[in-house]
Amino acid sequence: MKRWNIVITGFGSVGKQVARLLDKRHAYYKEKYKADVRLVGVARSAGGCFHPDGLSVPQWEDFAAQRQITESSFDGAAFLSDSNADILIEAGPTDIQTGGSGLVYIRQAFVQGMHAITISKGALVVDYAGLSKLAKQNNVMLKISGATAAALPTIDLLQYNLAGCEVRAIEGIFTGTTNYVLTRMMEDGLSHEEAIRDAQKLGIAEPDPSYDIDGWDTACKVTILANAAFGASLQLQDVPKTSVRDVSTDHISFWKQQGKIPKLIGSIRKTDNGIAASVELQAIDTAHPFAHVTGTTKAIRVETDVMGDLLVVGGKSDPVAAAAAALKDLEHIISR
Amino acid sequence: MKRWNIVITGFGSVGKQVARLLDKRHAYYKEKYKADVRLVGVARSAGGCFHPDGLSVPQWEDFAAQRQITESSFDGAAFLSDSNADILIEAGPTDIQTGGSGLVYIRQAFVQGMHAITISKGALVVDYAGLSKLAKQNNVMLKISGATAAALPTIDLLQYNLAGCEVRAIEGIFTGTTNYVLTRMMEDGLSHEEAIRDAQKLGIAEPDPSYDIDGWDTACKVTILANAAFGASLQLQDVPKTSVRDVSTDHISFWKQQGKIPKLIGSIRKTDNGIAASVELQAIDTAHPFAHVTGTTKAIRVETDVMGDLLVVGGKSDPVAAAAAALKDLEHIISR
Structure with a gap:
């Protein structure tokens, strides 16, 4: 043995x-x-x-x-x-x-x-x-x-489950905390300050929530995945990002009127010039695969050449x- | 080399x-x-x-x-x-x-x-x-x-992505053809005969569609996964199954009234007596993770002990x- x-x-x-x-x-x-x-x-x-x-x-x-x-x-x-x-x-x-x-x-x-x-x-x-x-x-x-x-399988998915395929793009809800805050803002009309305090009370957000809330956590995961699975040479500071603190209750009202749902989405995409990566606050519509990914739930969507698209949702965050x-x-x- | x-x-x-x-x-x-x-x-x-x-x-x-x-x-x-x-x-x-x-x-x-x-x-x-x-x-x-x-990763998911976890149950939409037929019946009011003919025209269903439509394909996948990933000793004939041919337009109307969606779902679950497996036509409600899995799209949902639940949707069927x-x-x- x-x-x-x-x-x-x-x-x-x-x-x-x-x-x-x-x-x-x-x-x-x-x-x-x-x-x-x-x-x-x-x-x-x-x-x-x-x-x-x-x-x-x-x-x-x-x-x-x-x-x-x-x-x-x-x-x-x-x-x-x-x-x-x-x-x-x-x-x-x-x-x-x-x-x-x-x-x-x-x-x-x-x-x-x-x-x-x-x-x-x-x-x-x-x-x-x-x-x-x-x-x-x-x-x-x-x-x-x-x-x-x-x-939530991410690196496995790209390197093992899709071995041999060309992965053209991925996008993901990679940070449970930000998704929880945005969900509370949309569903319960909270301001981001209130939603963050609520997340802190539940132990979902850290006492200093900046790392998650300001998009650093998602940007870190995007940087690592881009370098490990796409062969990029990306620096963390190269990844543009949005903070959930930039979302006001006015934004929320506007998106509600438009039938949109805000999500903090990390994405990596092959382009003619290499690899493009970002962390963006996107107002997605209800037909988007991430529309039903609420609370602390995470998700990843992958586009491939020959195996089609794959969506993976879930995995506990504790x-x-x-x-x-x-x-x-x-x-x-x-x-x- | x-x-x-x-x-x-x-x-x-x-x-x-x-x-x-x-x-x-x-x-x-x-x-x-x-x-x-x-x-x-x-x-x-x-x-x-x-x-x-x-x-x-x-x-x-x-x-x-x-x-x-x-x-x-x-x-x-x-x-x-x-x-x-x-x-x-x-x-x-x-x-x-x-x-x-x-x-x-x-x-x-x-x-x-x-x-x-x-x-x-x-x-x-x-x-x-x-x-x-x-x-x-x-x-x-x-x-x-x-x-x-x-x-659609299934055996990988159970054996590789969830290595070390106890997988308690899985359920899946494992046959694109039946999901396509049921989707057409629900969304376009077709009878199962019409929906099957339509699927045949598109090359989705075989000239003899029985293997898919009567649940054999799903039952085969359930049998294999139960034996390979759950260590069961299941025979194909032990898996109870429903045929999509048992679904009438009256059923469809009734489910529509109730806000339900019919799906052919293969499932495997650990019980006190071993492994229970089945292929059932289930009328799920709109909050079910499979509610948005339409057309020929396939999906699997897995319940684990320590990693929570995972949902995987997609993967081309060609x-x-x-x-x-x-x-x-x-x-x-x-x-x-």
């Missing part, structure tokens, strides 16, 4: 769900893939916790419950290096400026011959091309389902679903 | 499209997978055509254009055996009683160490379990996208799309 040692970097709500699912699925991996998958280490900025034979659930739960005082001596890179892991699962905060520690960890993982699964987007937004090249050079895999709409998407990637690695 | 020899059995419209796409994608396979993929043989009941270095397009076109007089001496099994192929693509007619020659060819392919991709459903309906076991014993792959709604689905399977084989 092949042994697979896992390290998780970033140990917030998603990282902990990954650890929980790894424990739950231990026997299943043994049975299905003859794989002995063990979580040997978890790290956050404050420190790390490691056991070469695998961490027990109480061990990592204790670690997670410790107050987050940074060990001045903690060196995440050294921790990863000493872990002797086979697969890194990066679940830290998304840093779209520098790629943050996620970028450092993933690069190091590749150099040491580990596969990497990333849920955080920063590293991919900042340097997808470099990471992809480094993975290839070291004959390891970079898997990104958790960073590209997680439970830490367990994000963790499950990362572990789908894990299965694709251990089953090869 | 690795050489992959392909044989196609069954050389009707879909088989010819497979040959055409193989030719078109020859350079792409070389570039992307370092794979030299060559069509070395094609066979139909009337005879075969073979070249060890690969058939040129004019060679197989000439063969396809020949009048179909059966060579009394033609032995498909011997042809396959002598072909020294690496992958069989079975595209013959679907025989749901015996599995037909497709079953014979796929079994033989496995015993000889070939992978098999099947577009025809007969062999899978009659003996999925046996074929799956035989493939495993011989360390080769059985790929079935082309037999399970083709361009010979090129079916061929492309089979070649998606081919890429998954040669990329491993």
Whole structure:
């Protein structure tokens, strides 16, 4: 039976769900893939916790419950290096400026011959091309389902389900929060401020909602998908975007009169000059496939050359679903 | 560069499209997978055509254009055996009683160490379990996208995109023809006879439409998916089914009054007693995710434990799309 040692970097709500699912699925991996998958280490900025034979659930739960005082001596890179892991699962905060520690960890993982699964987007937004090249050079895999709409299949759909087809264009509702806010504005007449506050109360929007509301989250996913699935060399700042904060109640009244529905839509399209990508607030009509995609639900629509169009709607938007998407990637690695 | 020899059995419209796409994608396979993929043989009941270095397009076109007089001496099994192929693509007619020659060819392919991709459903309906076991014993792959709604991802969705999740239930509009007939009856007030004739004129329904219209096609797909993705041991005759011929214009009027829409829905559900499967004519309401799936469009909805629900709609229903689905399977084989 092949042994697979896992390290998780970033140990917030998603990282902990990954650890929980790894424990739950231990026997299943043994049975299905003859794989002995063990979580040997978890790290956050404050420190790390490691056991070469695998961490027990109480061990990592204790670690997670410790107050987050940074060990001045903690060196995440050294921790990863000493872990002797086979697969890194990066679940830290998304840093779209520098790629943050996620970028450092993933690069190091590749150099040491580990596969990497990333849920955080920063590293991919900042340097997808470099990471992809480094993975290839070291004959390891970079898997990104958790960073590209997680439970809604996007990168899978383009690379696996449509293998061999030419994908001409995609468009998507990639951010549940903005779709929730727009839905409340349309259906209940709320202002964007009210709808955002409501989303915050329900834990749908972050205390600082800017990353989602101003279109950054959608733009990140568009940038990653354009580079990973369309071979583009897109920078995040090249993607024009609209903020949901630009939508007034007057806009809403006008669209209602016109029978239109506002959606924040990320799109990528092949053109004669390369790849065009954007994040736009579009007032779609009721016949559009996204017209019935409401609340926090996400969706993607794909246009192909020979398989026609495909619409995929759904996939939960919570830490367990994000963790499950990362572990789908894990299965694709251990089953090869 | 690795050489992959392909044989196609069954050389009707879909088989010819497979040959055409193989030719078109020859350079792409070389570039992307370092794979030299060559069509070395094609066979139909009337005879075969073979070249060890690969058939040129004019060679197989000439063969396809020949009048179909059966060579009394033609032995498909011997042809396959002598072909020294690496992958069989079975595209013959679907025989749901015996599995037909497709079953014979796929079994033989496995015993000889070939992978098999099947577009025809007969062999899978009659003996999925046996074929799956035989493939495993011989360390080769059985790929079935082309037999399970083709361009609409179904088996992929359950086995790849949702790896690690528990799939609790699926339901689908798996047959474009029946959905077209029901749509015409609802939207244009046609009787089922008129709608079927119209579908025949457009080449959507077969001259003998029974296989689609009476629910056999949907029941075959349900049987295959239940056995392949849910581990069931279902026989085709165990799946209760309804025929679209049972729908009268009175039914249609009644549903219209009630705000309902009739759909032929194949479903599979885990129960306390195992797997329940059926093909039913359901009058769904307008809020159902399938309410907007009209014409020849197909769809599948999946319920999972941790990733929520997913709806997939679309995928073309023509010979090129079916061929492309089979070649998606081919890429998954040669990329491993």
